[in-house]
Amino acid sequence: MTKKSFPKPSDLPVPAGAEGWEKIYPYYLVFQDKLKDKENEKFWFCDSQHWPTVFKPFETIGGEFAVKCLGQYNARHLMIPNANGIEFRVHLGYLYMSPVSVPADEMATRVPEFQARITHYFQNWEPMLEEWKKKVRGTIDELESLTFERLPDMVPMADIESGKAMDGSEVLLENYDRLIALAYRNWQYHFEFLNLGYIAYLDFFNFCKEVFPDIPDQSIAQMVQGVDMELFRPDDELKELAQLAVELGLQDRFTDPDDAAGTLTAIAAAEGGDAWIARWEQAQDPWFNFTTGNGFYGHDKYWIDHLEIPLGFIADYIRRIDEGQTIKRPTAELIAEKERIVEEYSDLLDSETQTVFDAKRALSATAYPYVENHNFYIEHWTMGVFWRKVRELSRTMHSYGFWEEENDLLYLNRNEVRDALFDLVTGHGVGAPDGPIGPVYWPEIIAERRKIVTALKTARPAPALNTPPEAITEPFTRMLWGITTEQVDSWLGVAEEGSEGVLKGMAASAGVVEGRARLIMDSEQLSDIQDGEILVAPVTAPSWGPVFGKIKAAVTDIGGMMSHAAIVCREYALPAVTGTGNATTTITDGQLLRVDGTTGKVTILDGEGAAPRVEGPGAHSHDHAPAPEPARV
Template sequence: MSTIFFADAIEGDKEVGSKALHLMKMKKQGFPIPNGFVIRTDAFKQFIEENEIDWQGQHVKENIMKGHMPQAIEKELIDAFHETQAYFDAVAVRSSSGAEDLAGGSFAGQYETFLNVKTEQELTEKVKACWASAFAARVQQYSEQMKVDLGQFSMGVVVQGLVKSEVSGVIFSQNPVTNHPDELMINASYGLGEAIVSGLVTPDTYTVNKFTFHANKQKGFKEMKIVSDSEGTKEIETTEEEQNQFCLSDDEIKTLTELTQRIEGFYGYPVDLEFAIQQGHVYILQARPITTVPKTNNDLSAFQKSIELTREDRKQFWLLLDTAFPEVASPLFTSFLSAFTDGMNKASTDLKSPNRPQMKAKVYRHHVYTQPVMKRKPSQNQIQEHQAMMKDLYPSLTKRMYRMFEETLFPMYKRIDDHTHRELTLNEARSFMDELEDIYAKAYYLHFDIVMPQLALISELEDMYENLTGQPGQHVHDLLTGVMNKSLETDSRLGQLALQVRENPELHKIFNGHDALQLEKVLNETKTGKAFLDDVQTFLNGYGYRTTKAHDFIGETWVENPLYALGLIQNFVNDHYDFDKAFQHLTEQRKQKFDRVMEEAVDGELKETFRQYYAWGLDASVIRDDHHFYIDEMLDAKCRLFLLKVGELLRDHYVISDREDIFYLYLDELKKLLENPANATSKIAARKQAYTKDEQAVVPQYFGTPPKGKGQEIEKYAGPIGTDESNNDRTIGGLPASSGTYSGTVKVIKRIDEFSKLKKGEILVCKTTTPTWTILFQNAKAVITDSGGILSHAAIIAREFHIPAVVGVQVATKTLKDGDVVTVNGNNGVVTIENE
């Protein structure tokens, strides 16, 4: 048989050429390939022999075009053509060489394509023209460049039903500009695809995230389009309306993205596709490997690959851990992720957690993802054993925490400080890196060993409260406010410094007359100002070990730069905020609420048990903020200062050009460079570029499929999975976290160094909050966050300050901008955009 239909393809048939083989494979897999057939390469050989053409001689092309088609081949060709015409009134004829799509090079675009072929005679001529294209000068030149011997290959021809497309284009399943595997690029324009392939038009360009389907769109001129004509094709100018709008809808972009992922998954490597859309139906016309994509992660060590979320990993359920790691994380910081997960896993075992949860954490585009795994369903005995153990701990959770700090944490911090404040050799720095790993492991074990019993107590309190009052258990958090903790202490000390300013005319004049960026310089010019800066430094020595970037070594600590504290003090001065009065009011409200609950509750064992557990819970309510202050913030801050010292050492040995470049090295790299210094500046430059790009990247909230029956549990802590489907131009939704409504002006705060932007009465919009952000809640009148559930920090603190909050909105920081006027409804979780 000289011709074979796509549906009859034999796997691995080498007599059809690369292009045809790809189409046949995809057709058999059910992909939307227009019907067609292939003229096998042996027909070309028979044609050459029967016409006695010397393919190595002169005028090969001309001789092929003059040659006659062997009768048997011609009959098969015409019969197949008529069968195809039962579905399409015209066909496209394309070359399909065995030399196409070789490893290291592609002959795509070097051969011929003919569109809108309608007659037998025209078909025969176009088939010969495809054969002749194997001997075109450009093919010969390209083969020499690619060092390919064309003599070992023959030419097949694809005859495919012509899709008279309204829109067509090309898709690269891996971004050809950045080579990022989770982005694809679509070039699309009106009419038949030849206009794009031949470079006749400037198409629309869509860079699409494969998982979120978010598309960055760039409008092309789309100057003309190629359409079918009575004879062949013709070029016509596009209308002004066509030129001024995108040719693909969002639904079409999503359909093309999903289809491309399926095809890429089928092949197992990046592909470039040609597509056509006719009357809403998408067709794939060609597929070939992308031969110019470099291998990914080929410079990563085994250790570095172990913390990267691979393509295989992303087939499973992995959840974006933005409640704990709200920003992109540096390579060096992610090198310590195992301390976080191992600490949680060991603590859950030691505390006899009934489900024995085991956590994994990996990184995708510098964003941290987690895969919580419940090992088994607990037995009743295991539940009772855990509850008995927890009940023994509940009466002294806070004392237990501070005993751990004194015995374990603070001595480790002294070790870090000792190494930070003395000159180090390369060997000493290398040796202490191992100790730093151990410090992180111990600190995060303490973190979970402290937090998990408190969470268990809160969970029991929620259940008791619901049974006692008939109200949702989350409302018990309203009864756990107004207890002094390290976050509130920070606010109190800042408030006292602001009071000093207000009571001193000289200081008051400086703070009223200068921008926050100028304050330190101006204060240093007077005796009174210098004395005040000394007071600020005293404050920072006690409360300044926190980085401006949550959970990372990147970002200054407050103790390094007084700007952050001075900016907050200036806000307190301007707002006349009285912390002590506000805190006293909060404490009184909490006491009144508890008394009211007790008065209304029915006397009995449950009421008395709740009273006891509540006393323990109130005492332990400081744990959330205090452990965060001493572990989550202070650990990273102190390690940053030590690592900057090591960075200076590497800079002096010409390994890096700036001390902060150390944070773009992985831990295993850092250790090796301390042992054998070598220039790493080019690697650092590439890492910085990728890091900066990923700061702006839109990443999915999760990969894979959420575990059945765990949705509510995940939502409680991490927020909704997926954006609210009811979102539109005027409303966006999340979880109602703190009741009430408020209309006002939005201020988007992305980092700690932007805290001073928020003015009294504005609505705080951010990705998430940590205890450091508590300072902002005294000015904010409502809160909207991208991530988090009803037990997130933002939700709990909003309830403490009695301001409406909607959390887990996911798109808040992308949708809203400074100055937007919105209404925050903390009762139903809806944010209404009133005026942009």
């Protein structure tokens, strides 16, 4: 019998060693026994697209700020008629979400405000976006200015003479509060334009569905593709550096990019090396403020702090250039295909409808790049500086004996850190021999929390909780996360006949290819990817761009048509199927797959769980299926 619902939160077993896990997170982030009946009535899905790893206590800040600020722009700024924000909870270490709908009788009253607000933005898009960049950069500069230094053993005589009357503790306390406030500020800025980008695309999407009832979702997406996004700029910088290295004959200096200092010294000593180093240093600000993760975790590695990462990508690009491969994105081909599809559908419209179509497409194309570009400014740049400052504070407190490992501050929540800081400055200021209490209080608690987090990581999250609604209509849930009625049915095992060995997901980027699977569960494994493999991951990060030129296709567990994985794959002309729900738990490394990004199907061709063999010609790399014929209207 087919299941009708997912497990309730209380039904999921707690991994051995993780007992008491609820206590390591703030009370308002976990399901409450007193609210069990209400919370069990709601459908919750796991956002492993943005938070694929168990939270350490301090790391919930990213989830809290992001989802709260997303909601405020829907419900308080833009007054979107059919969508409020998203409730969220942490369960067994993972983030679960439940979209909040607008009561039917309130929708009409929000329409005038919604129209007025989005009209203001869309009529002033360019100047407001320029102002947005200044606001965000200003916040980043403030973050950079924060310091978390040890307190002086003795206040300097100059401070006595100037009447400063402070001991430096106020800097630690105030800068910590500013650190949190500045991150919160940029997360509010983050959503000022993001939801508008989705709204513009959704408006164009819905219009196309109305006038072309049979138009594939992908054809609509292709009508706004081929854009020059700032999110691709870090990867483009690496490609230019690789090309310059080849032109200067520096290939032999990249034999050991893991030794960043040695590699850069060898380049600088070579003929023409000074020109390359100058270009390298130019690229770093700001484009190396980029992480191989997604910016939401304290362990994410940023290029600017780990120069071996960009050097490794450059070395691989050099290899591919020397082998005669093309490393640039096929932008010209994407634009040509976009223009072909636009013309094909435009020809079917009368002049009046054509005018509306052109206006909506132009607006969507204008707003669309921001859907990805904001990532660089917030998740990468802002959060890169934020985590660097968090590590600096953690090291300072570690030097006073508060914890055993330099980065153990991550096992405290942000309010506990403030208490620990006051403990530190009090113990230091009093001058008692025993000092602050923290060194005898926190190590034992951190050890217990470390054990709990490690235990939570041993279990994969349930894709969803409780009973889903009969139909999922909330537009952001569908577009961004790929949470559709069909996908939920698939997760529940409502399988199509003859679907053994076939995974169904979102048809995110067109094309059909065959290749061997490479499972990537963490960005640390990216170097394992070989040319021509198919990337299978819970989710891809936008910063994985340097490997997209090596792979044939991408398959993810979660993500919709406007997810990062879908957008990036379309811009690299790679077939992609997103939102499969269980690709990483069904497919094993090395299995032969056929990825059909046009229909949203992934077929396992060999090994355990393979589909029954069907005789016929196989697909080959980059044999992209022709675009479906447009509907006649």
